[in-house]
Amino acid sequence: MIKDLHAVNGALPITLPLIASFRQMPWQRKLALLFAMLFTFHSFMANAQVSEVSGTVKDEKGITLPGVSVGVKGTTAGQVTDNNGHYSLKVPSGNATLVFSYIGFLKQELPINGRVTIHVVLSPDSKNLSEVVVIGYGTQKKSDVTGSLSSLSSKDFKDQPVTRIDQALQGRVAGVQVVNNSGAPGGDVKIRVRGSNSILGDNNPLYVIDGFIGGDFNNLNPDDIANIEVLKDASSTAIYGSRGANGVVLITTKKGNAEKQEITFTPIFYTSRVIKKMDLLSAADFATTVNTRNTDLGLSPYFTQTQINDFRVNGGTNWQDEVFRTAPGQEYKLGYSGGNAKTQFFISGDYLNQDGIVINSNYKRYALRSNINSQFSDKLATRLNISAIRRETLNTNNQGTGGSVNQALAWAPTTPVRTAAGTYTLVDPLGSIRYNPVALANDVESIVDNSNVTLNGGANYHFFKDLSLDVSFGVDYQNIQGKNYSGPSVTNNIPNASRTSTELFNLQNTNTLNYSHLFNNVHSLNVTAVFEQQKYTSTGFSANANSLTFANLGYDNLALSTTQSAGSTYSGSALISYLGRVNYAYKDKYLLTVSVRRDGSSKFQPTNQESTFPSVALGWKLSEEPFIKKLNLFDTFKIRGSWGLTGSQAINPYATLSTYLSDAFSAANSFNNTSVSSGIVLGNAANPFLKWETTQAEDVGLDLSLFNNRLSFTADAYVKNTRDLLLSLPLPAYAGGGNIISNVGKMKNSGLEFNIGGTPVQSGKFTWSSSFNITFQKNLVKSLGSLASVFSDKSVANAGAGLSTQPEFIIKPGYALGSYWGLKYLGTWKPNEAAEAAKYGNKPGDSHYQDLNGDNAINGSDFQIIGNGTPKQSLGWNNTFTYGDFSVNIFMQALLGFSKLDYTYASSITANADAKQATNVGVLNRYIPGVNETSNIPAFSSTNTDYFESSRFLENGNFVRLKNLNISYHLPKGTIKNVDLKLFIGATNLFTITKYKGFDPESTNAGSGSDITQSIDFGSYPNSKTFNAGVVFKF
């Protein structure tokens, strides 16, 4: 390559005479030419040599080191080692001295002494903390990091079969909370970095995959991940400006290794089942209970004694057994990496096929990645990462009120799944008013096929040793095909089907200029300047058909139906950003980071379009100070602090405009019994004055490592204050209802994070390494402007008319997000309270709620905050025990300090609008006048009202879970020729310690984006207990 450059340089004498025409050039061309000449001159200087030295630079372990700067002492000549650690340098004389320097390694000076080949081994300058971490728009020596960030490398989760990134993050990073809202394979997961900043907006962190901002972690094969860095404080996230407030997860995918060609093949087999089943009445007990209830209410008994006897002998339907199953799964991973000195590749493939524990649900993933890095010359490096992934889900959203899980609790055990004729029982005569839970799974197809292609390419050009320009382009294309079919048994014999198609096309261009230099050996300066632009476009259309002529044709022939409708959508937004950062270190002891980003977003009106997000951080490496060094105790002792502003765009495009609703559900009306007319309905009121939400965050932290790095400790304390909080204020129905979005609120998140890691035991063949982290997180709503409180704008769980008449969540200053709104349950009215009960139209045995305003009526004015669904503590404890070739991983995870509103239990123990009889065995223990008058489960009474939104159904959600248990055996090398073999078996969610009455304390109906609603459970898809076994083949 250097030879090629010579050819270019050779052109110099020809270009020089052209100077005469220089004056006539437009200034842009002059500038370009000057640049060209500058570089040419630079190279020309380097050409004035007399001899050439070459060699390879390696680390202690013999791994080649790319990017090491190799200079000639006393001159400006020098270069950087290529990807294979090679350098080849023309030197002025054979007596010169070469200087090798590389971040994290001790600088080495070697006299040439006439040699032509010099191989060098660099030794790390500080054993553990010399590693380089990826920060936004660059990398930094870990020991120099002033912000708060947590790093995970693929080896941290290698002992757990990880099918998605959240499983790698869960419990392993202090300050990061991961909750599997849905246990469906590929289901919804909620990830929070340091709490929830926004009420209206999405609180998911920003994912940056190989520099591409806003990637979707679902579209990432976890096996492709080399490193994950979670940026937590404002100093590290402000560089992402208007999208940094929720924390940033930087993901770097694997690269090939020139030294080592490797093929790995890993088949894994899974089997999953539901964590637990609810304790429900047998058919005979249910029938007896129904008769008792009818008698108590003055109705005729429903079942005859003969029928009951028959149920006693033959049993009935166990609906839980009908809808849950033991679900198999399989995964095959293939990796191939290697390359040569100039070009390296990493290619991977993955196929995952996982059945869900609810019948007829499934998740499939096909993934392919190709990462290629190439060193075109010693100055120019190029890269191209291509990822193609397809995800197919079937019925993974079969949950909620009308889903199979909840209906399995609502349908009477006395009702058969199928009629004598073999068709589904359509109506439960005395249990649920909704559809047959088995039919809901089997006669419904809800398919989402998501195909994603990401191209991420770039070039890095080193003008000279200290200055480089990096230009990258990213394309993220997603095609989402939805196919839905609801068959005759779940549509009152009016089968319907629909197709949806969505195309997301996102573009990004990032241009990064970086300058780094060490002045006078004491002032280390690193300056980064970036111009970035992004464009997001989403288009879609849908087609619906009702009353299919041939139900079996489903979504494949929509035209054959009585009525059809079509819709289409468009959404677009753009972001233009400028940013800069300076990292400065004095004597490698005192560290300073200053950054600023200016973002312009199309989502706002011109006056509010642009905003600036600055940050500053300081660090002090005490371990470099003589008085600490003297103690000979600390390998690392660093304190750091940061301040910064980050933003959130928390709103969708067009929120500042007043638009109409035009979808069929909202606006299409039928004026006769054969057709519908499309219409428009006034939508939400618009607010043209919307602007960014801004989060001001402060962080102080401490990093320690002792005993030759066998024990490390990190602690952080932080406060995040969000202002101009966007709120969706519900408007009264008399004013047309809906919401208006305004920047009115203030919210505070604060917390403490601790991470202790180490190797407690290391003796002979036995090693125990352990890592423990705990996070204390507090959320507080500080202000809602002039409003006293705001309610969640619709009841998420939709418990049914009359039972969930109020929003389930309230946002109120002085309380955390996720506050439950309900009645306080005081147990049942007791016999000695008959007179008091009568004032409410109740009698002993009926539900007794607190009458807050003492008006002898239970109504809206008696609602109060009865609990909170946001976990206050999360912790993880990861242990790996190694003995020789055996390794055992035990990973515990816990979420503490929160309550769950358990509608799942509520709907099974009450007779309600959706299910006319209780099915839970708990009902046997109800209040029975004269028999069991201490029970707080209400009696069968026509004067009793069961409010779902009450503390009666509020339960402690705390749980500790054995998240992963894995045992692996590495066959001794050489057991099989040329094959390195590892066998493993394991289990996830093997046991859970909890008092929660529902299926799973972790699963919830609350969505993963918003935090207004938390932890509520109404037939959510529970997580499963999964066993796995597999083999890793390495060739």
Add this chain to the structure above:
Amino acid sequence: MILSVSGCKKALVEDPKGQVVGAQALSTVAGLNAALVGTYKPLSTTWVSGFTTAAVVAVLMGSDDLTTHPASNKADLREFDQYHVSNLNGRMLNIWNGCYKSIQGANNIINNYKSTTGDAATINQILGEAYYLRALDYYWLVRLWGKIPLITSEVYSPEVLKVGTSAPAEIYKLIESDLLNAEKLMQDKKLDAGRTSKGAASALFADVYLTEGGWPVNDNSKYALAAAKAKEVIDNKAAYGFDLVSDVSTLWQNTRLGTTTSEEVFAIHNCGTCNWFNANALYGSSAMPGEENGWDDYFTEIRFFNDFPAGPRKDATFHTVIKKSDGTTIPWQSDAVKHPYFEKFRAPVEGSTDGSNGTVQMMRYAHVLLIYAEAQARSGAVNDQAYASVNIIRTRAGLASLSGLSSTDFVNAIINERAWEFAGEYTRWFDITRLQLLTQVIANRDPSENVPIGTPQYYLPIPASELQLNPNLGN
């Protein structure tokens, strides 16, 4: 890569493609018409708002033609039956929300039609329908809640969160002026079965006058206006396209199927085969006994049934023989709730359904006839036309004609006739209210019916969700 500053600015300009934005939406007749469709829509968004679910019978359940299951899972319906409605009750929200959303749509048309360019007659028709709908919406709200917020703007302003309630007399003023406009602007006949017309506006006007004659407005002078307006409709029935269907059974068969009949003055038409959210969920499962896989939401009170005169009308109205799943039949006296059910609100095809095409009869031509008969009797002499108006209905019901009654007896006979003819049809409760009959109605109840709790109320409480956003509504 290098973009000029103006280029950047340009890239940040929003292009809301595919969105219907702002005032220009109503600049064309097509846009104005779409807004009108959107004004009808909230009256029949299945399960969500309006009159096509059991919510509409729930709010009227204090009446003696309606009751519900005595057991716990119908607690929200029983609250109405027992006059003990919590402001948390979710059923009433369907009516409250539906009417007010429709009012907002009507306000939008009424306040902005001037910016529409196009055929004047078409614009007038759309405007007239908007006036009619606003009057209808307020008429329902004022009869159920009494004092309510009076909103005539479609635009949100912070002041709207502080608005208080207006007395019924204020609301009726707006209803009258809207109906005057509606009559003036619309064509005689409906453009489609589910739309409204001049004839429907006049008929509603007659009903409004009749109601204003009673409680709470108590303006006796309105009876004469009611009689005159009803007579006007009767005299022009051919022009308006109104007439009785010759037999009750055909009337209800067609109603259940959604087939248009001449008896409809104003009706909500549904298309369950089109979309679930365009379906009628008031008929079918909701009205059917548990033994027949129904939901037992509503059925009739025993005394009401027993007093109901036998004949083809009674047969078409009630379902008294219940077929169990094993094929055997039992009389209503032996069903789980020991009550007779409605025949006229069953699914059009046997078998359970909660999503039919059935028509919700908001007002029938029979209403016009009986409004005339009552209003004429209250404002003047019981003349031949008054007798003719009631007797044609009695004849169809298989009953003997009335004759030679005193004015009081005649009025009482009409009130009874209305109860029977419109059993379950959103009429009886409003008669009980305007004539203040609650005490005697409760006294007349069968002892086995749900027992009233506390002092019976004519009005419903303002929903808690609204009070929370605007405490001034409680004043």
